[in-house]
Each structure stands twice: as structure tokens, then as C-alpha cells.
Amino acid sequence: MDEHNLIKRCQQGDKEAFQLLISQYHPFVYKFLIRTTDNEQTAEDLTQETFLKVIRNIEKFDTMGQAKFSTYVITIAKNAYIDYLRKEKKFRYNIPFPENFNVEDSSVHVEDTIVDKLYGQGILTDLEDLPEEQRIVIKLKYIEGLTLKEIGDQLELEPKTVKSRIHNGIVRLRKLLDKGDER
Missing domain, CATH: 1.10.10.10 (Winged helix-like DNA-binding domain superfamily/Winged helix DNA-binding domain)
Known part of the structure; x- marks a missing residue:
């Protein structure tokens, strides 16, 4: 199934489509966050948080717009990481x-x-x-x-x-x- 239709199905509340979308993008987001956080547990927690935000806000993604869904997901992951840093104040060298x-x-x-x-x-x-x-x-x-x-x-x-x-x-x-x- 192409990504456009998968996202449209997610926007209509199709739980199976959400499962497919998450399984497709989970490795991508997790790898980004593991490189960014350098901590497996934090990366996994932020990956879960990212997908919760994706699920809650999927209707905001413009399937007809120019932005790729991968960019949208990474932006959410990046913002989740920034929020984590603000809350925890523990990212430290x-x-x-x-x-x-x-x-x-x-x-x-x-x-x-x-x-x-x-x-x-x-x-x-x-x-x-x-x-x-x-x-x-x-x-x-x-x-x-x-x-x-x-x-x-x-x-x-x-x-x-x-x-x-x-x-x-x-x-x-x-x-x-x-x-x-x-x-």
C-alpha cells in the first residue's frame, strides 16, 4: 500500500493502518533518536512518545502538501527530544x-x-x-x-x-x- 493511502486511512481512524505506519517508521525514528540521545532507553521512550503524538495529530498532516511524512515524523521526534531535555535537564557532558x-x-x-x-x-x-x-x-x-x-x-x-x-x-x-x- 502506498504511503499516501496509508496516511489517509490513519486520518480516518483505521487502527490497522496505524499499526502498519508505526511498524514502517519505528526503526527510522528509533535510529534517529538513538543517535541523538546515545541512550537506548531514552530513545525507546522518546520513540513511543513520538508515535503517540503522531497518532494524536495525524489529521494535521497535509497529504497533499510538499512535506514528506518522514520529515514530519522526525520533526516530532526532534521536538520530543528537546522537550525531554527541558524537562530532565540531564543531558550533560x-x-x-x-x-x-x-x-x-x-x-x-x-x-x-x-x-x-x-x-x-x-x-x-x-x-x-x-x-x-x-x-x-x-x-x-x-x-x-x-x-x-x-x-x-x-x-x-x-x-x-x-x-x-x-x-x-x-x-x-x-x-x-x-x-x-x-x-
């Missing part, structure tokens, strides 16, 4: 930079250094103090290794917006790191 790390060193590109430290020594700090939209794009870029376009597609943003959020997040992270050096 508590890994200090080494004392010899100098963000002012012109030969060191901060973004590359963060990636190197994250993968080489598991070092990244103060990320939890960034605004959520910056934290999410930085995590998707540097932890998940997604391109600006891939991040933009997932979050329904233009690549330029993603790049700007990453840049602003890195600038803010640099300031946070500078404050940490003063302690």
Missing part, C-alpha cells in the same frame, strides 16, 4: 579540557580540536550550557558526523542556518571554556 588546551592558539581550529579531543580523549565540556538548538546541531555534526545538508534535512533547516548555529555554538563554547580557565 562532564568532561574537562586538558590544562594545555588553548583556544586562542591561532594554529588550532577550535572545531577540529573539539572533534579531535572528543574522539581521541573523550573530552568536551560545557556543551550542556549551550542553547538546545546549538547543542543539537553540534552533536549531530561532530558526534554523528552528519553533513550540514543532512542535519538541515533532519531538522528542517537550511544548511546556512545549521552552519550559523554550529558557528555560534562554537563561539559560545569558546567563551565558556575561557571562563573555565579563569577558575
